Amino acid sequence: MSEKEKEVSTGGSSRRDFIKNSAVAAAGFMIVPRFVLGGKGFIAPSDKLMIAGVGAGGKGESDIAAFSKSPRAEIAYLCDVDDRRAAKSRERFPKAKYYKDWRELLDKEGKHIDAVSVSTPDHNHAIIAYHAMAMGKHVYVQKPLTHDIYEARMLTEAAKKFKVVTQMGNQGASNDGTRQLAEWYDAGLIGDVHTVYAWTNRPVWPQGIPWPATKSEVPKELDWDLWLGTAPQKDYVDKLVPFNWRGWWDYGTGALGDMGCHLVEAPFRVLGLQYAKDVQASVGTVYVDEFKQGRFPESCPPSSHITLTFPKTNKTKGDITVHWMDGGIQPERPEELGANERFGDDGNGTLFIGTKGKMMASTYSRDPLLLPTSRTKEVSAPQKYKRVPGQENGHYVQWVDACLAGYGKMEVSSPFEVAGPLTEALLMANLAVRGHELKGGSSLKLIWDNANMKVTNFEAANQFVKRQYRQGWNLTA
Template sequence: MNRRSTRRDFLRQTAVAGAAGPLLAGQTVAQAQDKPESPNERVQFACIGVGGKGDSDTRDAGAYGDIVALCDIDEKKLDLMAEKFPKAKKYTDYRTMLEEIGDKIDAVTVSTPDHSHAPASVRAMRLGKHTFCQKPLTWSVEEARLMRTLAAEKNLVTQMGNQGTSHDGFRSGVELIRSGVLGPIREIHVWTNRPIWPQGVSRPTDTPGIPDSVHWYEFLGPAHDRPYNPKYHPFKWRGWLDFGTGALGDMACHTINVAALSLSLFDPESVEVVDTSGIVDNESYPVWSIIKTNFGEREGRAPLSLTWYDGGNKLPEEKRAYKQLLEGQKVGGSGLLLVGEKGSFYSVNDYGAEHVLLPKDKFADVKVPEPTLPRTKNHFGEWVEGIKENNPKKPMSNFDYAGRLTETVLLGVVALRVGGKIEWDPAAMQVKNNSAADQYLRRDYRKGFSIHV
């Protein structure tokens, strides 16, 4: 039996032994039993990307197990995290890291810019490593499909970092929508205050020197060569087509999540750009956009449309159709509205956890459905529990679900890049009405960073 199988079996036996007591956030199985935990019982992590959201993901890993290795393309961020985990070996290239210490780890966290999610995750998954990857799961539709397939083939425990999925309010919202209290849902509206970074701008022409701490080649990863510029790194990468997925990629895996899980919003029939300020120079995403995704019948559910609005206060006021539907309600910079034949479900935050049924007087006495979904105390902890139980279905935002959700989201990006309407064939994974659109379903990888074997 190989080392990976042995560790999986050992971790699963540990979880079974500790099943009598629930995990608290930041608490391991053995700690919940009030006994010392041997090193072999603890999940061994490697963390790829330790700044930004990677900071909290890495801290979570350190709370639930042992961190064997840290990787970041910025040595300043890497050194700061290494101060907290001095036993971890430091790397600036995840490829080298996985080659050198792959046999010493059970799982990886991937908290890089969007364009490196799949190249890093796929490399780890092919080594049999359980994977936690930030949202959106991938940069392209092809990558989302591959990661979903690979997780199933390797029987890996996976989780996407859309942490709202684990909130009690989110899961009770799913149960409420599924109860049918609203009748058939015909339309959904989702809006966001993103982008809060530069978009709709031209490629910079100045070429300042690369900071000593930044490994620019490793940042570029699968993207083709371009000079370093602080308008790309740090943080501002989200608005650039080569690196990010724009406002859609940043927020839709959060904001449409409760609707997607409730109503199986996968494999749409078509996606169309209703209006937009436009992609600039084939380089950066629009300042604002309105995109409509059309779904046919799904598992007996009625056809519906989902309209997405991004741009925040830069989105023209007269184009915000959701405001007319919410007359009399306080409407913030982001939210979600499901419109059914009998009433509406209004979420006032990005995660679906806080919601109200409208009109309020009609639903004042509505009964809360009996729980049908499990509850958890921590999104990261749910993933670690799954690892210890060797249960790929334990995390609710596992890559089977997260991959399908991400495909739905990224088809909006494809429509933006086409600049019109696309008709989708999910089985063939191709656009039916525009062969030129297929190039936007995948990317041309720079040598050394491809997801293809």
């Protein structure tokens, strides 16, 4: 064969030269910086966190939107049992593949997913999060972390076992306010704290009512069986979805679950709290007629006052008493607070009482103040805690960055090692609420054995530490 015949149609170059030159060109191409190829600020798909949002409506919608504000995050998958609730997120992220069943999502797309955001009703938080973690996926889970104490302990341990980055959705944990409170306390400005009050105007949904007697037709867009998930089988009733489930024990955790993680987070951080040792409660009741009190054990009470005792920490000199109040109940206004000054915000707040003074904050630990409020500007404390850029939205971006950095490489504000014990304390408070009901409205102090996760002096309350899942649903694989 002649040299001419050995040539190929590559502009007169031999095949060998063509391959050689192509390889050189390719090598040169590979070392061109990504920002040159994609423009300034370009982030390669391989450098993005591929997120699956389970629960795409309501709070899930705002969570997903917040993640998307990070240029390093991509909303790759959406999942919701209700097509109506998912509509806005699907419109906003048209490239995201959509599923109704989170199990199918993880099974089919698991190898493409880096992280999972869980924004479903409380009763399905743990099962979704645990299965994602077992697959090595980082997880962001809305507050409260779980529905049951046992689930909270399992997720806390799973974060370490599977070495994944975790964050609970109590965004106030990333605010400056909680860090400011901690700096004031560490500087000794209010002495040793022995008592904390946290209060809320919740519930703003029906509680203390009987389960509806009339079932309704399931909307065609809703998969009712998937919505129930771990909960007992029941007929669909009107107005339960998408909001009022919060007031029913099978699905929600009442006012404590809705606001406790926002209002009690600061005391946990400031005082180094972990697990409570005892709890007691008194609850409000309703009247079904002029003479008869209504007791509806399926529903959370309309109001409650709960007292938790936490053992001494390395930041306190003795036990700490934490009072939780909901349904509009509030503590007595501090005498140091002016008659026309606000006490918290919109019916919510947290008050620290120390041996040398007091301090308070609003929802999400906003607006931290020393009392009297004039003292806030008169004294100062050295800044010792790093601030999270972006405040509340920074809570989301922080998690995205930490996931990309890898397990143990970057601090997050509410990892499960912190969020787990916080959630357990709030759920233990709910044990006292439910125990109060079991005792026919009588007050009872529950003594807690933390190591064994059980109440030692009232066995009936332990049925709520770990509930029975509906057949076919299991927490672990």
